Amino acid sequence: MHMRSPDLPELRHWLLIADDAPFLKLAKTKKGLLGQLTALSYDQEINVSKQAVRMTGLAAKIIAERDADYVRNYLLRLFWLVNDESGGICWKAPN
Numbered sequence: 001m002h003m004r005s006p007d008l009p010e011l012r013h014w015l016l017i018a019d020d021a022p023f024l025k026l027a028k029t030k031k032g033l034l035g036q037l038t039a040l041s042y043d044q045e046i047n048v049s050k051q052a053v054r055m056t057g058l059a060a061k062i063i064a065e066r067d068a069d070y071v072r073n074y075l076l077r078l079f080w081l082v083n084d085e086s087g088g089i090c091w092k093a094p095n
Helices: 008-016 020-027 033-040 046-066 068-082
Strands: none
Touching: 008 020, 008 033, 008 046, 020 033, 020 046, 033 046, 033 068, 046 068
């Protein structure tokens, strides 16, 4: 069964209510979830931001089981976004 990709407001709602189940299910089929969670890590609501960072780690573990290179490249991109060359714009990556 194909699971549709939720939009950012729906993902944000799941983070606000701390519902891990949909994220863990999505991580099994949607690698792009990591990018959506990164976007949500910039949310002004601190609980959303913190939950997005936490969920990124949980989702990355699941995604790495089937595509470790995807997660490795994702992490390399985060490291690049933190450095001075990129302008250091990924504030939450070190969390």
